[in-house]
Amino acid sequence: MSRIQKTFRDLKKKGQAALIPFLVAGDPDLKTTGDLILKIAEAGADIIELGVPYSDPLADGPTIQAAAHRALQRGINLKSILNLTGNLKRKTPPLVIMTYFNPVFRYGLKAFAEDCRECGIEGVVIPDLPPEEAGPWIKEARKTGIDTIFLTAPTSSPERISLASKVSRGFIYHVSVTGVTGVRGKLSEDLELAVRKIREISKKPVSVGFGISTPEQAREVSRFADGIIVGSAIVKIIEDGGERKEVIQRVGAFISSLAAAIR
C-alpha cells in the first residue's frame, strides 16, 4: 500500500477528508517552494501537489498560467523539481506531481517513473493524458510503484468513470466544473451528486479540485468527498507577493484555516 493510499485509509477511519494543497513548483523560486512545502505540511496538508510549469497549460486559468510563466522564466523544469523533492528526503506528507504530458514524454516515461521514485514523488496526475492514451505510462508507473491518478469530469459517462477508476491508484481526481482551474464564487450545484455517482461505481477515494478556494467551500465539499484540492487560491497569495517570510506565513495561515474548517 502506498503512502497516499495509507493517508486516505487513516483519514477515513477518523471520518475526515484529506487536504491537498497545490503549488506551482518554482513560483516564485525553488527555494521558496521548498520552504512552502514544509510550511503547509506543518499547517495540516495531508498530501501536497506540485504543478510543473508548462508553456501551454490549456487546462489552467489565468492565475496558474501566470505562475507557470513566472517559473518558466527561471528555467524550472521536471529535473529541477525532482532535485528539490529529492532533497526533502520524504520528511513531508506524500508528494504528487501534476504535469502536462509533453514534459513527461520528453523526459522519457521510464526515466520519469524511476526518478519520481528516487526523488520522493509518490503519485502523478497528467491532466491531458486520458486512460486511452496512458498505457505506456501506466506500465512504467506500475513497475516503480508510482500512483497513477486519473481524472473524472462533469461530462464523464459511467463507462468513463469506471475506466478512470480502473487505472487510478491512490485516488481519483474529480474536476468539479466544466472549465479551467481558478477561483470561483460558488461551487457547482451538481457537485455532490457527481461525487455520489462516482462512489456508486468506484471504491477508490475521490478528491475534488478546480474552484475550491475558501474554508467554507472546503468544509462543504469535505462532507461528501475524500479529499479537497486547493490550488489557485494559494497561488494567488504567492502572486500577491511581499516579503518572502510573510508570504510563507500567509500561505501557512491559509492552509491552517482550511484544515480547521474540515477537521
Add this chain to the structure above:
Amino acid sequence: MSQPDRKGHFGIFGGKYVPETLMAPLKELEKAYLALRKDNPFQKAIAAYLKDYAGRPTPLYFAARLTEEFKGCRIYLKREDLAHTGAHKINNTLGQALLAGKMGKKRIIAETGAGQHGVATATAAALVGLQCAVYMGEEDIRRQSLNVFRMRLLGAEVIPVSSGSKTLKDAINEAIRDWVTNVRDTYYLIGSVVGPHPYPMMVRDYQSVIGKEVKRQVMEKEGRLPDCLVACVGGGSNAIGLFHPFLKDDVRFIGVEAAGLGLLSGKHAASLNAGSIGTLHGSMSYILQDDSGNIMETHSVSAGLDYPGVGPEHAFWKEIRRAEYATVTDEEAMAAFHLLSKTEGILPALESAHALAYAGKIAPSLGKDRIMVVNLSGRGDKDVQSIAAKMGVDL
C-alpha cells in the same frame, strides 16, 4: 489499413491528448460526423454549398509562363485562391458549420492566426445562423487588422489573446479553454488537420475535395495523373486535401514548411524538418520544443505557417516516407510571390508562395513532359500590407 485507426491514431501519431472534460464531447462529435458522412441528404447539402456558395470546383490552371520561367516540368496551379473568402479554408468551415448546426450547437468558436480561418469560420457561421467567437493572438491582431475587421463585419466577435507568445498556438489554447468551459452548447471549429481525433480525419475529409477535383481535372487536360503534387504545410490542411485522394497512386507528395530566417537561425516553423516527436493541442506529432518539453516560439513571414506543430497524418507520412517535406525561407517565398505576380498576374498568399518557391527549385530537374500540380491555397491580398512594409513602401 486505412488511417486513422478506431482510436484516431496514424501509427504512433494523433490520438486524444486532452483533458477528461473533452473526451465525451469528442466522442459525440465523432459519432455525429461518422453518421453524417453516410447521410446522403447532408452530403448533398454540403456539395451544393461548395458549388453555388463557395464557387467550386476551383479551376486547375496550366501556368504556361511560369512553366517557361522554371524551365522544367509542366506546372499546373490549383486555384483555391478563387474559392469564396480567398482560400481553401472555406471547404472545411462549411462542412463543420453545417455539422455543428445538425448537432444542435448554438455557438461556434475558432482560432485564427492570419485571420483566413477566422474569416472562413465567421462566413460559415453567418450562413448557418450560428453565434461565432474567434480567438486571435494580440500580435496577430496587430499584423492582420484588415481580417479582424472582416470578421467583425461578418458578425463574429474577435477575442484578443494576450497569453504566451500572443500568436496562433496561444489562440488555440484559449479556444480549447473556452470549449472546456462551454462544452455543452459550443462547437469548436478547428481550422487545420491538427488537434485531437476526430479533427485531423474530419478536416482532411472536408479538404479532400481539392485533390478529388484535381484528379478529375488533370485527367481531362492531360489524360493522366500528375507526377508530383506540391503544397505548403503549416498545420497541413491544404496539403492533406490535395494529397490524400492520390494516396494509393504513384504520385510524389511534397510538403513545404516555412524555414523563416533559416533552419539554423532557430527562427522558423519547420516542425517536420527540425522538430521532434511530442504532444501539442491534443495530438502526438512532430513539434518544435525545448529540452524540457516546452513549446518553442516560431517565426515565418507567413502567419498561416507560423505554428510549432503539424497534423499527425503528415508526421505519419514522414515516418513511412510516403511524402517528402522540404523547406523554403522567408526570402525565397517573397521572391516567389513577386515572380507569380509578374509572370501570371496572380498575387499568391505568402503561405502558397512557399509551395511555389520550392516548385521552382525542383522543376528544372524534372523532364519537360512531367506534370506538377502546385496548390495555390490562397490569394495574397491579405498580405499586401505586410509585403509593402517589408519593401519599405508606405501605403
